[in-house]
Amino acid sequence: MNILKITTQAFDDQKPGTSGLRKKVKVFQQDNYLENFVQSVFHVAENIQGQTLVLGGDGRYYNKQAIQIILRMAAANGISKVLVGQNGLLSTPAVSALIRKHNTAGGIILSASHNPGGPDADFGIKFNIQNGGPAPTPFTDAVYEYSQNISSYNIIDTDDIDLNSLGQLNIGDMLVDIIDPVTDYAELMSHLFDFNNIKVMFDSGFSMRFDAMHAITGPYAQEILENRLGAGPCTVINAEPLEDFGGGHPDPNLKHAHELVSLLRNNSQHSFGAASDGDGDRNMILGKNFFVTPSDSLAIMAANAHLLPGYKNGLSGVARSMPTSAAVDRVAEKLGIECYETPTGWKFFGNLLDDNKITLCGEESFGSGSDHVREKDGLWAVLFWLNLIAVKKQSISQIVTDHWARFGQNYYCRHDYEAIDSQIADDLMQHLVDSLDQLQGQSFGNYQIENCDNFSYTDPVDNSVSSNQGIRLLFSDGSRIVYRLSGTGTEGATLRVYIEKYEPDVSQQNGDTQLVLSELIEIANTVAQILTRTGRTTPDVIT
Ligand code: G1P
Numbered sequence: 001m002n003i004l005k006i007t008t009q010a011f012d013d014q015k016p017g018t019s020g021l022r023k024k025v026k027v028f029q030q031d032n033y034l035e036n037f038v039q040s041v042f043h044v045a046e047n048i049q050g051q052t053l054v055l056g057g058d059g060r061y062y063n064k065q066a067i068q069i070i071l072r073m074a075a076a077n078g079i080s081k082v083l084v085g086q087n088g089l090l091s092t093p094a095v096s097a098l099i100r101k102h103n104t105a106g107g108i109i110l111s112a113s114h115n116p117g118g119p120d121a122d123f124g125i126k127f128n129i130q131n132g133g134p135a136p137t138p139f140t141d142a143v144y145e146y147s148q149n150i151s152s153y154n155i156i157d158t159d160d161i162d163l164n165s166l167g168q169l170n171i172g173d174m175l176v177d178i179i180d181p182v183t184d185y186a187e188l189m190s191h192l193f194d195f196n197n198i199k200v201m202f203d204s205g206f207s208m209r210f211d212a213m214h215a216i217t218g219p220y221a222q223e224i225l226e227n228r229l230g231a232g233p234c235t236v237i238n239a240e241p242l243e244d245f246g247g248g249h250p251d252p253n254l255k256h257a258h259e260l261v262s263l264l265r266n267n268s269q270h271s272f273g274a275a276s277d278g279d280g281d282r283n284m285i286l287g288k289n290f291f292v293t294p295s296d297s298l299a300i301m302a303a304n305a306h307l308l309p310g311y312k313n314g315l316s317g318v319a320r321s322m323p324t325s326a327a328v329d330r331v332a333e334k335l336g337i338e339c340y341e342t343p344t345g346w347k348f349f350g351n352l353l354d355d356n357k358i359t360l361c362g363e364e365s366f367g368s369g370s371d372h373v374r375e376k377d378g379l380w381a382v383l384f385w386l387n388l389i390a391v392k393k394q395s396i397s398q399i400v401t402d403h404w405a406r407f408g409q410n411y412y413c414r415h416d417y418e419a420i421d422s423q424i425a426d427d428l429m430q431h432l433v434d435s436l437d438q439l440q441g442q443s444f445g446n447y448q449i450e451n452c453d454n455f456s457y458t459d460p461v462d463n464s465v466s467s468n469q470g471i472r473l474l475f476s477d478g479s480r481i482v483y484r485l486s487g488t489g490t491e492g493a494t495l496r497v498y499i500e501k502y503e504p505d506v507s508q509q510n511g512d513t514q515l516v517l518s519e520l521i522e523i524a525n526t527v528a529q530i531l532t533r534t535g536r537t538t539p540d541v542i543t
């Protein structure tokens with residue numbers, strides 16, 4: 001076995017974002033760039049020598065090359081076994097499930113989530129720890145520190161291995177076990193949900209469409225929905241994972257999943273539509289001509305979880321990210337369980353799940369999940385809704401409007417301003433921070449700011465503090481405006497503005513969201529001086 005120690009230079013811009021390192025493919029293709037990051041991870045992840053790792057990615061451009069490099073480096077760094085998805089494919093939630101099921105020391109996921117793929121688009125890598133969840137901040141900070149001074153990395157000098165066929169082979173002393181990406185995950189889902197009940201519903205003519213957006217969930221959805229649940233052979237559209245996602249933007253929202261949206265228009269023969277993103281952790285839920293906001297979806301899941309086999313004993317608690325609407329808070333209150341408000345990013349749910357403080361959690365950004373893994377899980381959410389429809393025998397819109405009647409409705413939307421000059425975005429946020437004292441108690445038309453702050457979170461399990469997590473304006477009627485800068489963009493800065501208004505009275509509900517929120521949207525724009533500072537008259541994306 002020939003282990004090379006290659007001398008290398010550090011790259012000073014490798015700082016991992018919210019969930020690992022995410023950059024343009026061309027950046028990753030620089031000599032030693034990926035290798036530096038991987039060696040730094042192997043250095044920081046103590047005691048992984050002689051252990052097993054999980055490895056796979058969403059199939060985007062550079063996935064294949066990166067897998068081969070990482071396998072050669074894993075062998076040179078004394079890893080004893082790697083479970084790798086066939087053809088290098090694994091969804092993010094499947095990696096999390098595999099780490100947990102096989103008790104491995106962690107896993108490496110290759111993905112830039114919902115960002116586009118291709119030679120000129122994005123690539124990413126992240127390390128998940130033993131509990132199946134993203135590495136926490138101290139870990140990613142340590143990886144960054146090490147990568148600043150790295151001088152060499154270990155790699156074995158060998159040819160690429162064939163990842164097309166299932167089975168075991170060796171690289172040096174390391175065993176590579178090429179596994180079916182779907183089997184273990186599908187098995188886990190079959191324990192959480194009543195597959196028989198869902199199958200009966202499909203057998204009696206229920207029709208749905210699932211848009212895999214030419215990303216990783218295609219094979220998963222085909223196996224589970226079409227083969228195991230009998231949903232019919234054309235249920236999954238854009239099923240084949242492609243390196244450039246067919247030129248699309250694999251983000252399941254109303255803008256990017258427009259093909260699915262049009263399939264669910266009026267008079268559609270389908271009762272249910274769903275989509276997932278590049279790496280399979282996000283979800284969008286549609287009824288006939290009806291969009292379920294991710295915040296409502298989380299609240300409805302929480303209110304009904306006890307009806308499904310995996311959650312029949314009820315929930316220990318729930319959590320939502322701070323910008324997510326407070327719809328789930330109202331459910332938690334009724335159920336008499338705790339609702340935690342965390343900063344944006346899935347990693348903050350990890351401790352709460354590990355400590356059994358919560359069973360369900362979610363974010364407004366089309367992500368929800370439970371204690372079955374330590375990532376958000378797109379197909380899981382789709383199966384949750386399918387099971388719920390099968391139990392309730394109601395349409396999506398009926399389920400949602402019944403929920404609003406019972407708990408009230410949180411009108412909600414998010415405005416994204418993309419690729420803003422970073423300095424301008426930083427100044428805009430600083431101006432908000434500087435204005436907090438003055439904003440306190442201020443009135444704007446019908447709305448009065450009762451409280452405002454720069455959100456800070458103290459983890460109830462390890463007491464770690466995360467500050468500077470977004471500006472919150474809390475109004476006296478329960479409305480909220482939140483501002484924060486994205487941690488996942490790869491070009492300039494993305495400003496996200498979240499606007500929310502609560503309407504308890506059922507007779508006042510079912511209004512047009514943009515109309516209901518129009519006054520608050522004006523206030524949001526004025527307070528942050530969005531037009532004067534950025535020159536933008538409208539957001540790039542409204543969800
Ligand atoms: C976005 C979402 C956030 C999610 C993250 C990873 O992060 O807003 O909820 O956890 O992607 O999928 P952001 O770009 O806002 O930092």
Ligand code: ZN
Nearest residue numbers: 113114279281
């Ligand atoms: Zn994702």
